[in-house]
Amino acid sequence: MTTGAVSLDQLVGWLSRFRDLVTEQQGYLTDLDSAIGDADHGSNMSRGMNAVMEKIGALQAEGAPATSIDGLFKSVGMTLVTSVGGASGPLYGTFFLRMGVTAGPVTSLDGAALSAALRAGLGGVLARGKAEAGDKTMVDAMAPALDALDASLDAGADCAAAASAAFDAATAGRDATEPLVARKGRASYLGERSAGHLDPGATSTALLFEALADTLGR
């Protein structure tokens, strides 16, 4: 499906697919969050990503769509910050804003540029949330996903195959959050009682990489 580089249109497709996945799984994400959080992760993510796609649609309708990847992701990040309300607003918002800054005013990303942008996004999430690996957060899905993406690209795979490897690693990372005791976010209020549940943020992050893999032609 894909050649060497990921286009602006494909990135919009990624966002659209992510919107679809979090909306389809809204109830599941909220169920996970009701076990260890405040039962709003599904509705927050669905509302946020629907706002993102409405904004993209509105800009297209005005004849002024984002013409570069930094512009696209800046708009995505700011829309999430203003529409989500919960902690996933500033966290996913920071992820996309940092991705945009690192991607720059370009219209496509090759494997190395995609990796660099995603890495910058992860760096933003780490800085914003002050979380580390093993804290039972979205980082536990995102960090292994990016390691797998890089390993795959280094082995000569194209972006589609690398995204597929990233999705597999994100899923494994998500599953590995189940026995963990939360050390960040609302779930950390529960202490030991947070163990035995998947982390909702890691679960939505796995959907983010599922969407990327789907869009790039897994």
Place this chain on the structure above:
Amino acid sequence: MIGIVVVSHSPALARSAVDLALEMVGESPPPIAIAAGAGDGIIGTDATRVADAIDEVASAEGVLVFMDLGSAVLSATMALEFMATTEEVRLSDAPFVEGIVAAVVLAAAGASLDEVDGESRAAMDAKRGQLDRQPAAVHVKPVEAVIENSGIDVTLVNPDGLHSRPAAAIVKAMAAFEATLTIANATTGKGPVAANSLIGILSLGANTGDVIRISGTGPQAAEAVEALGAMAVDGFGELPDTRIGA
């Protein structure tokens, strides 16, 4: 005066906390801006609203930001990247309600960002003092006992002792004097604490009938001690027959 920003998931919570604090100050409150709620009536926080609130109250004297919990803290840290002002903006780790009340009172008295920040962070100690629990990490700054012969002892006559409203009145009144005053509860042995510290005064747990000892140093210490003594004798305007307004 420094600017104060209140960040909450709930607009109603933020407004009520600010209203409570404003009860303590008179006609000239500090600049206060609220950033609460997100999107269209969602319970949550929005970093761009926090940034706008900071810019609204920013001045060379600085801004102190109070947050309730969770995403409020994330949104406030993110707002530091969005705000336009280049003045000093500090995020407070003070307890929400106690911190806002202490900050508004001290800011209205013209205190600096450092003073207001420190006072707010010590705000849990008043509550711990009332419950006889030991302070955790932050303490009300102990004050050296000052010259004995400059002090006076006054018995508290107002119905509720040194609760928050008279404490706020003391902080405000003492800002006018070039003097450093301390108040101790001579009945219980608590204190002395600085008379410009709302939280310190509350931590005395001084009730009706307790004797408070007012002492001071500085060029206007005698006048300040006398003024504070007069306020206490007058029951801080809270005696039924002397009550003026609210």
